Amino acid sequence: MSLAARLVLTVALTALFSVSLTSYLSHRAATDRVPRAFGVTMAPRGPGAGQPPTSEDRPAMVGAANASRQLLAELQRATLQAAGIALVIAVLAGGFVALRTTRPIARMADVTRRYGAGERDLRAPVIGRDEVAGLARVFNDTADRLQAEEDQRQRFTTDVAHELRTPLTVLKSELEAIQDGLMAADPATVAELLQQVDLLARLVQDLRLLTLAEAGELTLKRGPTDLAVVVGGAARAFGSRAQAAGVGLEVALPASDGGRVRADVDPDRLRQVINALLDNALRHAPPGSTVRVALAHGGGQAVIDVVDEGPGVPPEHLPHVFRRLYRTDDARHREAGGSGLGLAIVAAIVGLHGGRAEALARGAGACFRVTLPLTPQPHLE
Numbered sequence: 001m002s003l004a005a006r007l008v009l010t011v012a013l014t015a016l017f018s019v020s021l022t023s024y025l026s027h028r029a030a031t032d033r034v035p036r037a038f039g040v041t042m043a044p045r046g047p048g049a050g051q052p053p054t055s056e057d058r059p060a061m062v063g064a065a066n067a068s069r070q071l072l073a074e075l076q077r078a079t080l081q082a083a084g085i086a087l088v089i090a091v092l093a094g095g096f097v098a099l100r101t102t103r104p105i106a107r108m109a110d111v112t113r114r115y116g117a118g119e120r121d122l123r124a125p126v127i128g129r130d131e132v133a134g135l136a137r138v139f140n141d142t143a144d145r146l147q148a149e150e151d152q153r154q155r156f157t158t159d160v161a162h163e164l165r166t167p168l169t170v171l172k173s174e175l176e177a178i179q180d181g182l183m184a185a186d187p188a189t190v191a192e193l194l195q196q197v198d199l200l201a202r203l204v205q206d207l208r209l210l211t212l213a214e215a216g217e218l219t220l221k222r223g224p225t226d227l228a229v230v231v232g233g234a235a236r237a238f239g240s241r242a243q244a245a246g247v248g249l250e251v252a253l254p255a256s257d258g259g260r261v262r263a264d265v266d267p268d269r270l271r272q273v274i275n276a277l278l279d280n281a282l283r284h285a286p287p288g289s290t291v292r293v294a295l296a297h298g299g300g301q302a303v304i305d306v307v308d309e310g311p312g313v314p315p316e317h318l319p320h321v322f323r324r325l326y327r328t329d330d331a332r333h334r335e336a337g338g339s340g341l342g343l344a345i346v347a348a349i350v351g352l353h354g355g356r357a358e359a360l361a362r363g364a365g366a367c368f369r370v371t372l373p374l375t376p377q378p379h380l381e
Contacts, residue, residue: 011094104132159325167196206341213348220266228253234274246287252294262375276342277306284310309365318359322347
């Protein structure tokens with residue numbers, strides 16, 4: 001039995017039970033009181049009151065009894081008519097309410113069935129502000145999120161295929177040229193081929209690392225770590241590369257204050273974060289410019305900024321730069337190198353540490369900031 005039929009039947013049975021009970025109580029009261037009322041009205045008057053009726057009183061008593069029976073019969077017919085009318089009204093009202101209630105549910109069921117069959121662009125109509133409308137809004141929001149995730153997966157698959165195709169095409173063309181005798185397998189050619197292989201290996205490794213990090217399956221060896229040591233060591237490791245590129249490298253660390261710049265982090269993963277940010281900055285910093293790395297702390301948080309003086313990131317791209325394989329069309333273009341996964345890995349690793357990574361708007365250049373919670377310090381008595 002459908003939900004609408006059950007609702008109509010429930011309303012009808014409730015109305016029938018209510019009317020029947022009311023009719024029974026009314027008829028019972030009338031059966032007891034109507035004859036008594038007529039008997040009081042038609043009772044014999046005079047000194048013989050309260051005694052058996054005489055022959056003169058019998059016609060009046062018979063008339064009163066007939067009148068009471070007639071009134072009871074009329075009351076019974078009126079009660080039955082009222083019960084029938086109430087039942088009809090209950091069925092009509094119940095049917096109207098049932099249709100109004102079940103029609104949106106039926107539409108939701110149809111939309112859900114068609115969505116499950118593959119119509120991913122389908123959305124449920126939101127009518128009114130009741131619970132069914134709330135359910136439709138929840139369904140639409142869920143469908144929108146799933147669609148966005150599906151679009152992101154498709155873009156990611158397309159981008160990965162493109163990233164893999166480029167070095168594979170170079171490898172294939174140069175190996176075919178060597179095979180056909182058009183190119184000699186000299187050290188320079190082999191070095192170029194190895195460079196393409198290294199690019200492929202780095203891309204595959206970055207994809208694996210990012211997948212583990214986003215799934216929460218990346219193992220972290222966390223412990224109390226002096227952030228100044230990690231940041232300073234990572235910056236010194238990039239000193240020779242910065243010098244070769246003609247770029248200055250400045251590091252600003254807080255003065256020694258009793259080792260309070262400590263966080264519960266994995267030092268190797270944090271070093272990987274700093275390396276990715278410095279690599280990104282040096283690839284876009286023009287010769288003669290300066291890359292600055294700064295560590296600050298306050299309010300229970302540590303803040304690491306990596307700032308370059310390159311082309312910068314347009315404001316409309318700032319919310320998206322930490323997406324996988326995301327590149328802007330001008331400043332952060334593919335020719336600058338890299339796998340396109342470095343910033344996504346940064347965001348994933350920082351997120352696993354309970355922090356956040358963000359790109360900040362600047363007048364010139366780019367600023368990438370990492371915020372991490374500090375290890376609470378014990379209070380000294």
